Amino acid sequence: MNRQIRQLAVGLMACYVVLFVALNYWQVGRKQELDARFDNTRQVLREFNKPRGPIVTADGVVAAVSFPTLPGEPYDYRREYPTSNLLADITGYYTFAFGSTQVERLYGDVLTGSTTEQQVRGLGDLLTGGTSSTGTVELAVRKDAQEAAQFLLGGRTGSITVIEPTTGAIRAMYSNPTYDPNTFVNADFDVAQQAITDLQNAEGNPLLAQAYQERYMPGSTFKVITTGISLEAGIDPTTAFPNEREWVPPQTDDPIQNYNGSLCGGDFPTVFARSCNIPFAKLATLLGPEAMVAGVGAWGIGEELPIDLPRPAASTFGNTENLAQELPLLAIRGFGQSEVQMVPLHMAMVAGTVANGGLMMKPYAVEATYDQAGRVLDRTTPEVWKTPLSPTNAAIETQFMIGVAERGTASCCIGLEGGIPVAAKTGTAQLDDPSNPDLSHAWIIAFAPADDPQYAVSVVLTNVQSTADVAATGGRLAGPLAKGMLDFLLTGPGSQPVSATIPPVTPPPMAPPTPNTPAADG
C-alpha cells in the first residue's frame, strides 16, 4: 500500500502545482489584460473606497466632504456637498459610475492623498500616529460672495463672475441653471443615471459651469477690447466721430445702425460711454482684418481659458479666414455682434486687465492644497497670462470706463455705496432670432474702486426679453447686479471677509450632518 500512498502524494502534489500555475496565469500572466477590461471596476472602486478630503471655500466653509458609511452600504464613504447647489460649478461632483467634474476631478489625487508627496509624508505619519493621508483643497472662491451672486441672480439664467484683477483669484463664479450634486452622488446606479441624464437634457444644461464652460455673444462689452486694440495701434484717444444714424461699410450697401437706430457720435470717450456702434465698426474696419485678429488674439480670444478647472471654453472672434473680403462682418464684430462669443469669466478678465494696468492674470479657483496634517502642498502663485494693453492705455481706458459709469449707459444703475468710483461697460447682445427679435443677452463688466481696483466683475443675463416698456439693456438689467456684487464686497457684509486662517483639519467625523446644511460655517 505504501507505493500507492506515495503515488497519491505525487498526485495531490500535482493538483496543487496545477493550481499554482493557474494562479500565476491569472495574477501575473493575464493581469494587464484583465485590469484593462471595460467591465472591471476594481481600480475605480478602490479609488472610490478611499477616504477623500474636503473642499473648503476661501472663507472656511466646507463645500464637499466625505463621511464613512454604515456597514452594509455599497461604498465605504458617502460624499456630501453641504452647500448644495451653491458651489456645484466649482467643486463639481464625484460619482462612482459617472466620473467626476471640476475640482473633484482635477484634484482627485490630492483629495485621496495619492500624490507622491502625500504618500511619502504619509509614511512618516503612519509611524508617528497619523492615520489618513487625504488632502484638502482650499478654494479661492468665497462662499459669501457666491451666495451674494446667487441671491442677485435670483433664479434668472446667467452668471456672475468676480475676480481679483491683480491676482486672477476667482472670488465668485455662479451661474444659473445649476444643480445640487447631493441629489445623485450617493444614489443607486439607476437613480444616479436617471438624474444625470435628466440634468443633461434639461434646458441650459445645468451640469455645465456656464461662467467658464460656455460662451455668449458679448455685445457692446466687446468694445473694451476694440478700444484696447485701437489704443495700442496708436489711435488718438481724443479722436472725434461724427454724429450719425447710419454708416455703410465697404463691400456692401447695407448700412450699420446704432442701438435702436439712434443718432450717436462725439469724441472717443463719449462714443464709448454712449456705446455708439458706428465708431467701433469704423475702428475695426480702419484697423483691418489682420490687426483686429492679432489684437483679439492678444486678449486671449481663441484660446481655452487658462483656469485650473477642467474643460474651459475658449472665446471666439468667429471665422477669420475670409475677413478681408467680408469687411462688413469685421465692422459688425468690432462692436461685439455677429459671430463674436465671449466666455463670461473671460469678460471679467477683460475688465480685470484694464484694472490691472494691462496685465491679464491667469484665473484660478483653487487657492491652495494641504496634506492631512494641514501642511501646504501647493499654493497658487498669480501669473500673467496676456499683456494686451500698455499701462498708459490701460489708464486711458479706465477713464473711458469710468465715463460709462458716470454719464454713460451704466450711469442709471451702477453708482456704488459710499461713492466709490467704479468703471464699467455695458452690453446688449441682440441675438437676431427671427422668431423672437427682442431676445438678447444683457451684459455688464465693471471693476471698483476705479482708482485702486480690488474686484472685477462680469454679469450676463442670457436670453432676456425686451418688452414694450423696458428695453432689456445691459445697463438696466445687469448693472444693478454688478452694483450689488461690488457693494457687497466693498462696503457690505463681504467687505470683511472671514479668511480660512487655519487650514481645515482632515475629516471625517463619525456621523453625517443633516444634509444641505453648512457643516462648518466660519
Added chain:
Amino acid sequence: MTGIDVTTFASDEETHPVDSPLARSRRSTELTLVVMAALITGAAYTITALGTNAEVPPGIVFFVAILLGLLLCAHVMIRLVARGADGTLLPLAALLHGIGFVMITRLDDELAGLQATWSLIAIGAFVATLLIVQRATDLARYSWLFFFGGAFLLLLPLAPGLGANINGARIWVSLGPINFQPGEFAKIALAIFFASYLATRRELIAASTWKVGPFHLPEPRYIAPIIMAWGFAVVVMVFQRDLGSSLLFFTLFVVMMWVATERLGYLLLGTVLFGAAAYFSWTRFGHVQTRVDIWLDPWEDPLDRGYQIIQSLYGLADGGLTGTGLGRGNPGQVPEAQNDFIFSSIGEEWGLIGASAVLMAFILIVGAGLRTALRTDRTFEKLLAVGLTTIVGIQGFIIIGGVIKVVPLTGITLPFVSYGGSSLVANYVLLALLIRLSDSSARRLGELPDDPTPSERWKAWRLSRRLRREDHKAVA
C-alpha cells in the same frame, strides 16, 4: 523514513521508557509554530484594520490573547494525550484558520463574530475528539455505526421540513436558528467506515474471483457497500445538487479502494464511473450544464451566471504578484466571498505570494497526513490517514480550482479558511483524528512509550479487581 533509525533500537518498549528526542522536539516545534501562526494572524488582523479603517483595531491585544489561548489549549491537549504526533498539523491548520478569520472579519464584521464563536466550538471539538478517541483502532470497532451515521447525515437534508435549499444546493439542515451542513461530518464518518471495511476485506476484494465476461470482479457481496457509496455520491449530485461534495465523496472512495487493493483498475473504474455519472447529469440537469458553461466561458454571461467567477478573476488580477494590500482591495465585489470564494479574496489582497502560501499550507497538511499513513503499520490506520488526508487535499483542490477556473466551480468550503461552522468544526475533528493517527504511529514505532490510556487503565483495573475476586472465591 524518519522512524527507521529509531525502530532499530526501539523494538522493546521496556528498554526506552522515556520519549525519544525526536518525539520531544516535535512538541517544541509545534509550540514555536503555533505561536508564529498566532502572531501572523494578529499582524494580518492589525494590518487589515489599518488598510480598511486606517486605525489599529482597539481589541487587538485581547484578540491575540484569545487566539493564542485557544491554540495553546489545543497544543497542551496534544502534549497531554497525543505527545508523539506530528508537530506541523496544528500550526498549519491554525495558520489557515487565522488567515481565513482575518479575511472574514474584513469582509463582514457580523459573520466574524459568528465565526469566532464557531472557532471556539471547533477547538472544543478538537480537544474532545483527542480525549474521546484515545486509540485510533477503537474507531474501527464502530465502523457500521459510522456507515449508517454517515449515510443518515448525508441524506438528512433531503428530509422534508428539515432540509433547506440555500444557493441552489440542498445540503443544509435547519434546526430552529441553527443551520448546518451534515455532509461535512458525513465525509469523516464514511472515511472511517471505509478504512475499517477495506482493512478487513481488502484481500477478498482484491482477489476478484467473480468472473463477468472478460472481467474479473470481486465477489458482489464484498463490493456491495462500495456500490452503495457510489450511489450516495450520485444521490448527492442529483438530489442535493451539490457537485463539489459529490466529487469529493467519490474521489475519497475510489482513492481508498485503490490504496487498499493496490489495484490501479479501481482508480480507472472509479474515474470512468464518475465520468459517466457526470456526463449523465450534464445531459439531464440544467444546473450542471450551467456550471460547465460558465467554466468554459464565463464572459458569455458576464452580468449574471458568469459574474461571480469573473469578479473572482478580476480580483486575482487586481491583486497581482504582491496583492492590493490587506484591507485595500475590494473582495466584497465577489458574491459569497466569505464562503466558496475566500481564496480569491486572499489572492486579491495578499497577492500571488499570499495565495501561494495558502497552497503550500495545504500541500504540507497533505504531506503530514500521508507521512502518517506511510509510517503506521496498521492497515486501518493507514487507510484512515489516507482517507482523511484525501478529504482535505481534494476539497482544497476542488474549491480553489473552482474559483480560479481550473475546474468547474462547485460550491464547497475551503477547509479551515472559509466561513462556516459545520465546516470548521468538522475539519478540526478531522485534524484531531489525523493527530491521533500520527501519535499512534509514533508509539508503534517506539518513539515514545505506548502507555495505556486512562480508559485502558480503568478497564485493566476492573479486570484485575474481578480476577482478584475470582481468586478469592476460588480460594474460599
